[in-house]
Amino acid sequence: MSARKLHCVSATDLNVEYLLSEWVRHFHQPGRLLKEGDAIYAAYVARLQQQGILRSDDLITRFFRISVEMCVDLCYRTLNDQTLNPTMARAKCYHTMDAFVKLVVVLVRYSGDPTNTVTKINLLNKVLVTVAHVLIQDHESRVADFHQLAYHRFFIMLLNDLSNPDPVFDAINYPVLHAFSSVYHLLRPSRTPGFAYSWLELISHRTFIAKLLLHTPQQKGWPLFHQLLVDLFKFLSPFLRNAELTKPTQLLYKGTLRVLLVLLHDFPEFLCDYHVSFCDVIPPNCIQMRNLILSAFPRNMRLPDPFTPNLKVEMLPDIAHAPRILPNYAQHIPVNLKKDLDTYIRTRAPVSFLQELRGHLQISNEPGNQYNVAAINALVLYVGTQAITFVHSKGQTPSTSSIAHTAHMDIFQHMVVDLDTEGRYLFLNAIANQLRYPNSHTHYFSCALLSLFAETNVEAIQEQITRVLLERLIVNRPHPWGLLITFIELIKNPTYNFWKHEFVHCAPEIQKLFESVAKSCKQPPAATPAREESHE
Numbered sequence: 175m176s177a178r179k180l181h182c183v184s185a186t187d188l189n190v191e192y193l194l195s196e197w198v199r200h201f202h203q204p205g206r207l208l209k210e211g212d213a214i215y216a217a218y219v220a221r222l223q224q225q226g227i228l229r230s231d232d233l234i235t236r237f238f239r240i241s242v243e244m245c246v247d248l249c250y251r252t253l254n255d256q257t258l259n260p261t262m263a264r265a266k267c268y269h270t271m272d273a274f275v276k277l278v279v280v281l282v283r284y285s286g287d288p289t290n291t292v293t294k295i296n297l298l299n300k301v302l303v304t305v306a307h308v309l310i311q312d313h314e315s316r317v318a319d320f321h322q323l324a325y326h327r328f329f330i331m332l333l334n335d336l337s338n339p340d341p342v343f344d345a346i347n348y349p350v351l352h353a354f355s356s357v358y359h360l361l362r363p364s365r366t367p368g369f370a371y372s373w374l375e376l377i378s379h380r381t382f383i384a385k386l387l388l389h390t391p392q393q394k395g396w397p398l399f400h401q402l403l404v405d406l407f408k409f410l411s412p413f414l415r416n417a418e419l420t421k422p423t424q425l426l427y428k429g430t431l432r433v434l435l436v437l438l439h440d441f442p443e444f445l446c447d448y449h450v451s452f453c454d455v456i457p458p459n460c461i462q463m464r465n466l467i468l469s470a471f472p473r474n475m476r477l478p479d480p481f482t483p484n485l486k487v488e489m490l491p492d493i494a495h496a497p498r499i500l501p502n503y504a505q506h507i508p509v510n511l512k513k514d515l516d517t518y519i520r521t522r523a524p525v526s527f528l529q530e531l532r533g534h535l536q537i538s539n540e541p542g543n544q545y546n547v548a549a550i551n552a553l554v555l556y557v558g559t560q561a562i563t564f565v566h567s568k569g570q571t572p573s574t575s576s577i578a579h580t581a582h583m584d585i586f587q588h589m590v591v592d593l594d595t596e597g598r599y600l601f602l603n604a605i606a607n608q609l610r611y612p613n614s615h616t617h618y619f620s621c622a623l624l625s626l627f628a629e630t631n632v633e634a635i636q637e638q639i640t641r642v643l644l645e646r647l648i649v650n651r652p653h654p655w656g657l658l659i660t661f662i663e664l665i666k667n668p669t670y671n672f673w674k675h676e677f678v679h680c681a682p683e684i685q686k687l688f689e690s691v692a693k694s695c696k697q698p699p700a701a702t703p704a705r706e707e708s709h710e
Contacts, residue, residue, distance in 0.1 A: 189225055189227075189267070190237055190240040190241060190244070191244060192234065193222065193227070194270075194273075194274065194277075196218075196239050197218060197273060197274075198269070198270055198274075200214055200218065200272065200444075201272070201276050201277075202269070206424075215280045215283075215284060216284070218277075219280070219284055222237075223241040231300070235300055235304055235334075237276050237307060238300065239304050239307075241274055242304065242308045242328075243308055243352060245271045245274050245328075246308065246312065248267070248270055249267040249270075249271070249321070249323060249324040250321060252266045252267050253267070253321060253323065258474070264323070265684055267323060267324060267327065268327060268393045271324055271327045271328055271331070273427050274328070275331040276335065278298075278301050278332060279332070279335045279336065281297060282294050282297050282301075282336075283340075283343070283376070285297045287322070288342065291346045291349065294342075294346055295349045295353065295461075298349075298350065299353050302353055302354070302356075302484065303357065303360075305328060305357075306357050306360050307619070309366065309369065309666065310365070311653060312365060313366045313369060316363055317368075317556050318368075318539075319507055320368040322369050322371065324376065324418070326370065326372035326376065329354070329357075329372075329376050330375075330376060333354060333376075333382060333657040334348050334377070334381065337381050337385065339609050347389070347390070348390050348391075348394060351382075351386055351390065351398065351512070352398060354382070354401065355395075355398035355399070358376060358377055359402060359639070361373060362402075362405035362406075362409065362616065363405065363406065363409035363426075364405070364408060364409045366699070370426055371410070371425070371426065371429075373461050374406065374426065374429050374479070374574075375429075377399075377402045377403075377433075378433045378436070379536050383399070383436070383437075383440075386398055386399045387441045387444055388441070391517055396444060396447070396448075397500075400444075400451070400501075403433075403448075403452065404452070404455055405450065405642045406430060407430075407452065407456050408455050410423070410430065411456070411457050414456075414459065414460050415457040415459065415542075417459070431463065436442075437470075438466055438467075438469065438470050438652070442470035442472065443470075443472055443474060444470075445467050445470035446470045446471065446472065446611070447497075448500055448501075449467050449468060449607070449610070450498075450499055450503045450552075450555060450607070451545050452464075453467070453468075453520060453551060453607045454506070454547060454548040458547075458599065458600065458603055459691045461645055461646055462644075462649045462650060464607070465646055465649060465652060465653060465654060466652065467609075468610050468654040468657070469652035469653065469654045470610075470611075471610070471611030471612075471655065472611070475492060475611060475612070477611065477613065477655050478490060478610070479654075480658040481658075481662070482563075482663065484485070485659065487659060488571050488617065490612050492611075492612040492613060493571075493572055493612050493614060493617045494571070494614055495613055495614060496559070496614045496615065497611075497615055499555070503552045503555055503556070504550070504552055506546075506552035507549055507552045507553055507556060510534075511531075511549075511553075514530075515527075515553070515557070515585075518581055518585070519557070519560050519581045519582065519585075520581075521581075521582065522581045528584065528585065528588040528592075529592075531585070531589065531592070532589075532592055533655060534549075535550055535597065536597075537548055542596070543595070544594075544596055545596065545600055550597075550600050550601055550604050551607065554586075554601065554604035554608075555604070555608065555615075555619070557582050557586070557603075558587055558608065558615060558619055558622065559615070560582060561577060561580060561583070561622075562614050562615070562618050562619060564582065565577060565618075572618040574624055574625045574628065576597065577621055577622060577625060583625065586605075586622060586626060587626065588624050589601050590630065590635055591632070591635070595638070596702075598638055599638060599641075599642065602623070602639055603642055605622060605623050606619075606642050606643065606646065606657065608656070609623075609656030609657045609660050610654050610655065610656050611654075611656065612656075616656035619656075620659065620660040620663070623639065623643075623660060624660065624663060624664060624670070627639050627640075627664065627670055628669060628670055633675065633676060636675060636677070637675070640664075640672075640675075643657065643661045643664070644661075644687075644688075645690055648687070661691075665692050
């Protein structure tokens, strides 16, 4: 390294505090900024260039790292100052951090040629990644003493400033969102659990959600937000699976439900499209969370009343349309299994395929984690979509009779008998996950589930089918439309002899539960919030 370069690095270390303090003074002179803003910004950028701060990527990164560390250190010292009340302490923290955020915005705005968006985005990415690394190191070193405030303020204010109407920032709207999504993924709760509350607030901020899900062209922001929700569900999953809901986990869980309610109300199509991948990572016992996702339906659709007497589901105009499903769920079916599966669907041979199927889906002998849930969900949906295509190719619509005696039902009937209790529960859940708003998948899987109930002679299987439906109905609304029509058909149609089964009468409290649910399913609720019944 040359003496000149060493001198520049040394100058950077020595001057950062002075340069940042100088900038803070400028920032907190709003009257002067209003009159001479552009001149002040240009002069300050020139000053940084004179000091060699902007000469190389390493020096720029060093400047931002030292600046962030100074802001964070000031925040810790302020929050630990016993002479300040919480409001004053926060205000003092914000005083410096907000000025630093404005500096970042100015540097991004004025970096490179006005039309060179690549330079601006590279600089923004550099800043975000630098702050993330400082956060991660701070989180690892302070452990229980880690404080989220400074970092939360940085990200929230930077996004707000970059979202203000400005031709320069309008031109880089999607790359900015992509940069924030990437750094949020880097800081996901499984990586920095001490930042989880702030992280959830950041990804659910109204500006961030609206820009990602509403304002990005061709829905390019959807996969970004999908990844962040998957990060959230994966972090919560082990706690929820084992019902280890300490107070902090309860708060995070309730916050997650609120985010899902916002999505259900404002962006239901997003939940519709990604429901399979969300169900892959949500534990089976999280029934209400899953119901919120599966209750979503397109805003331009008016749901038929599931309590309508003699409702002809097959006659509904939307029932012939296949829903869009993102991303490619079939990738979760192991390659060798997919090849054999396609062969069996086409030829109904070899018979050994059915006997070997369970082995393809098992991944361990640990109770509660024996099966590949994503593979079961993908296989069930794939077989169902192939079955729908097959039935339509014969000029028919799905019904309990038209889907019978096919390779597809061979697979389902074998699985419901051959799988053990855990595997069968996951398999039946995979079917129930498709009982959503009126579409071809809902219709087919409703018929398939009713057919499995009717065709089996094993009371335990019929009881487990009933359990999968019932446990989704006894939690608070909303309940998926397809779930309601399937259960109503099961308890009302004499074909299924539902009320004659022993498990319905095994105990007085169980019988009362069935009667209560049946009563609520046979008549519409007295008052239902508009969002649960309609998107209008």
